[in-house]
Amino acid sequence: MVNIKKGDGTFFVEEGGATIAELHFIPSGEDRLIADHTHVSEELQGQGIGEALVKRMVEFAREEGKKLIPSCPFVKAQIDRHKEYQDILA
Numbered sequence: 001m002v003n004i005k006k007g008d009g010t011f012f013v014e015e016g017g018a019t020i021a022e023l024h025f026i027p028s029g030e031d032r033l034i035a036d037h038t039h040v041s042e043e044l045q046g047q048g049i050g051e052a053l054v055k056r057m058v059e060f061a062r063e064e065g066k067k068l069i070p071s072c073p074f075v076k077a078q079i080d081r082h083k084e085y086q087d088i089l090a
Contacts, residue, residue: 002049004056008027013049020044023053023075032067032090033057039041052084054078061088 002013002021013021014083021044035057040050048051055062061068067090070076 011053020089023057032069034069034071036071038072038074058085058088
């Protein structure tokens with residue numbers, strides 16, 4: 001399992017001090033978060049890292065009592081695929 005860290009407006013995976021996977025989000029008002037970009041390095045693609053980042057983002061939104069606006073196509077596809085994530089949609 002990968003170690004997903006939280007930064008300022010990101011969830012990310014680091015290796016050797018370099019970010020190798022990231023989900024970026026920005027606040028929108030008091031109760032919404034916009035997930036606007038994901039990136040997973042080529043060496044990690046196909047290993048479920050992107051899905052793990054989205055899952056962590058969903059958990060964070062729930063913890064903070066916020067709704068999510070998935071403007072990133074990957075995040076939107078993951079939320080559409082996982083019906084248990086529908087409760088956090090704005």
